[in-house]
Amino acid sequence: MNITSSSNISLPSPIQIQEQTIKALEEAIKQLVQTNTNQARTIIDLQSSNNGKDETIKSQGQTILDLQSVNREQDETIKSQGQTILALQSVNREQGETIKFQAQTILGLQSVNREQDETIKSQGQTILDLQSSNNGKDETIKEQRETILHLQSSNKAKDKTIKKQARTILRLQLANKKKNATIKCQKQTLATFQSQITELKGRLGQHSGNSSFPSSRDIGAPPKPAKTRSKRRPVGGQKGRKGVTRSLSDTPDKTVTLAAERCSCGCSLLETEVENVERRQIITIVFSPLETTEYRVERKKCPKCSRIVSAPFPDGVENTINFGVNLKVLILYLRIVLFTPYKKIEQLLNDFYGLKISPATLEKMISTASKALDSYDEEVRRYLLASPILHADETGCRVGGKRWWLHCLSTKYLTYYWIHQSRGAKAMDAMGILPYFTGILVHDFWAPYAKYKCYHAYCNAHLIRELQGIYDVFKQEWAKELKAHLKKMYKYTFRRESEDNSENQNSKMWDLKFWELIEEYERLVRQGKLVNPPPVKEEGEKGRTKNTKGWNLASRMEEHIYEVLAFFITGGQIPFTNNLVEQAIRMMKVQQKISGTFRTKQGAIHFARLRGYISTMRKQDHSVLEAVKALAGGKPILLSDLEANRMGGGCC
Numbered sequence: 028m029n030i031t032s033s034s035n036i037s038l039p040s041p042i043q044i045q046e047q048t049i050k051a052l053e054e055a056i057k058q059l060v061q062t063n064t065n066q067a068r069t070i071i072d073l074q075s076s077n078n079g080k081d082e083t084i085k086s087q088g089q090t091i092l093d094l095q096s097v098n099r100e101q102d103e104t105i106k107s108q109g110q111t112i113l114a115l116q117s118v119n120r121e122q123g124e125t126i127k128f129q130a131q132t133i134l135g136l137q138s139v140n141r142e143q144d145e146t147i148k149s150q151g152q153t154i155l156d157l158q159s160s161n162n163g164k165d166e167t168i169k170e171q172r173e174t175i176l177h178l179q180s181s182n183k184a185k186d187k188t189i190k191k192q193a194r195t196i197l198r199l200q201l202a203n204k205k206k207n208a209t210i211k212c213q214k215q216t217l218a219t220f221q222s223q224i225t226e227l228k229g230r231l232g233q234h235s236g237n238s239s240f241p242s243s244r245d246i247g248a249p250p251k252p253a254k255t256r257s258k259r260r261p262v263g264g265q266k267g268r269k270g271v272t273r274s275l276s277d278t279p280d281k282t283v284t285l286a287a288e289r290c291s292c293g294c295s296l297l298e299t300e301v302e303n304v305e306r307r308q309i310i311t312i313v314f315s316p317l318e319t320t321e322y323r324v325e326r327k328k329c330p331k332c333s334r335i336v337s338a339p340f341p342d343g344v345e346n347t348i349n350f351g352v353n354l355k356v357l358i359l360y361l362r363i364v365l366f367t368p369y370k371k372i373e374q375l376l377n378d379f380y381g382l383k384i385s386p387a388t389l390e391k392m393i394s395t396a397s398k399a400l401d402s403y404d405e406e407v408r409r410y411l412l413a414s415p416i417l418h419a420d421e422t423g424c425r426v427g428g429k430r431w432w433l434h435c436l437s438t439k440y441l442t443y444y445w446i447h448q449s450r451g452a453k454a455m456d457a458m459g460i461l462p463y464f465t466g467i468l469v470h471d472f473w474a475p476y477a478k479y480k481c482y483h484a485y486c487n488a489h490l491i492r493e494l495q496g497i498y499d500v501f502k503q504e505w506a507k508e509l510k511a512h513l514k515k516m517y518k519y520t521f522r523r524e525s526e527d528n529s530e531n532q533n534s535k536m537w538d539l540k541f542w543e544l545i546e547e548y549e550r551l552v553r554q555g556k557l558v559n560p561p562p563v564k565e566e567g568e569k570g571r572t573k574n575t576k577g578w579n580l581a582s583r584m585e586e587h588i589y590e591v592l593a594f595f596i597t598g599g600q601i602p603f604t605n606n607l608v609e610q611a612i613r614m615m616k617v618q619q620k621i622s623g624t625f626r627t628k629q630g631a632i633h634f635a636r637l638r639g640y641i642s643t644m645r646k647q648d649h650s651v652l653e654a655v656k657a658l659a660g661g662k663p664i665l666l667s668d669l670e671a672n673r674m675g676g677g678c679c
């Protein structure tokens with residue numbers, strides 16, 4: 028404070044001056060204290076404001092960090108939008124650097140606030156700095172808020188994009204599932220078509236020479252196998268063979284003498300002596316007319332008791348009009364032996380003899396002859412059950428316009444036929460023979476035969492045809508080699524049987540060659556299974572997968588090796604094929620081709636019984652005509668009536 032001197036005013040004393048100075052100082056101190064108080068309050072307010080702002084900045088920083096993590100997760104989810112996500116990541120990195128810078132600034136402010144306690148001047152400057160810093164922070168907070176809003180809007184857009192992409196992914200997944208299902212279905216369909224094509228190719232390549240099909244099912248002529256003829260056996264009559272010429276009969280039924288009456292020169296030869304005679308004969312059939320024999324039975328009245336007495340008619344004269352044995356023999360022979368239809372028999376009798384007989388009458392003759400075979404039928408059954416080896420087969424036939432089955436059992440000396448609607452075990456059980464048979468049953472691979480508790484042997488002719496079919500259709504070498512090997516085993520077996528005598532046959536049966544042939548058979552069968560692996564069952568596929576024909580054939584030949592090689596193991600005591608019964612059954616197929624279908628069940632049964640009788644008589648080397656004559660007379664020839672040596676033991 029400035030003090031000026033004046034003459035009119037008295038000067039204050041030093042004490043007053045000091046008091047005034049003290050008062051001024053006190054006022055100044057009060058102002059300073061007030062200023063300090065205000066500054067302290069301002070600092071406290073600023074600190075609290077700074078603390079709130081720091082919390083806000085920390086919260087925003089945490090929000091930013093959370094948003095960054097969300098951004099990272101979203102960046103991983105929407106990799107397809109890589110460029111946009113990379114741009115956002117760079118922005119987030121810049122914001123992170125800004126936040127770090129803000130944190131450093133806050134630390135600097137805190138140090139400045141501490142220095143404000145030491146000096147008021149620095150506090151004022153610090154307050155100004157803080158205010159300016161607060162203004163910058165407000166702008167930063169605004170920018171951060173804008174950034175947060177921008178990121179939130181960006182996140183919303185990204186969420187929409189993610190949802191849209193998720194819906195697109197679901198649609199694509201559903202479309203892929205449908206496509207996968209379609210592809211799977213197409214694969215199954217393709218596999219089915221391929222198996223069907225393979226099966227159809229196999230069927231088209233099958234004929235009577237490489238399968239069990241009959242020759243009637245061949246389309247055109249099947250390829251004939253190449254046959255090699257031995258140079259030692261030329262075609263035709265062999266060298267040294269003596270010719271046979273029909274000789275003249277010494278007892279001709281009729282003799283006609285032709286006289287030489289005149290020479291070519293005109294000279295008469297009636298009185299000339301005969302020097303020699305040249306004989307020539309004609310063999311012909313005499314068409315004699317029908318012979319009708321009438322039986323007249325006298326009727327007389329007894330003079331004692333007045334009873335009318337008649338003489339008895341002979342056997343075979345039961346009706347007013349009867350047919351003789353010879354006529355029945357002719358009809359039975361034409362029908363049963365030659366398979367002549369009823370209509371043609373009727374026509375033949377009318378053309379040759381002028382005899383008119385209806386088909387119903389002919390059928391009745393066949394029925395009567397069949398019923399006469401009851402005792403013969405029972406006897407054949409007993410012999411079949413006692414047979415050591417029995418051949419069995421079956422074939423289809425037409426009865427009443429429907430498919431029935433003809434079953435046949437055969438041995439070297441016996442034949443038995445059985446007609447039934449069923450092909451399987453139902454018919455075989457009804458026949459009443461196989462369920463009780465204990466010998467060796469030779470048959471093909473028809474499954475119902477395997478249920479019977481007897482010894483089994485399989486027909487190798489069927490296997491050879493099937494192997495040929497596998498080679499013809501699929502060109503698999505193992506089938507061709509195995510076919511040739513079976514023939515080789517056949518030659519070895521029956522050559523050994525013819526060469527070995529009874530003393531050393533058993534010892535040679537188990538020689539080294541025997542085992543080598545069996546090992547080669549097993550090797551070829553295993554090779555067949557390797558070439559035809561079983562199909563792989565796909566996931567979710569139901570039912571049993573269908574194996575190839577090659578696999579099925581190789582598996583059967585491996586599983587039933589003893590039944591297949593029964594002829595080889597027994598040294599030829601069991602036949603190689605089932606031809607014995609197939610030859611017997613072939614005659615019934617011939618009948619079907621000539622006469623057609625059987626109209627009734629009983630007609631089929633009668634014909635089967637009669638044909639079995641004729642076939643057995645042929646095997647017994649007995650005259651078929653004599654057998655038919657005995658049958659026409661109502662007394663067929665029984666097996667027990669034949670000579671024992673012709674039965675060959677009665678069974679096989």
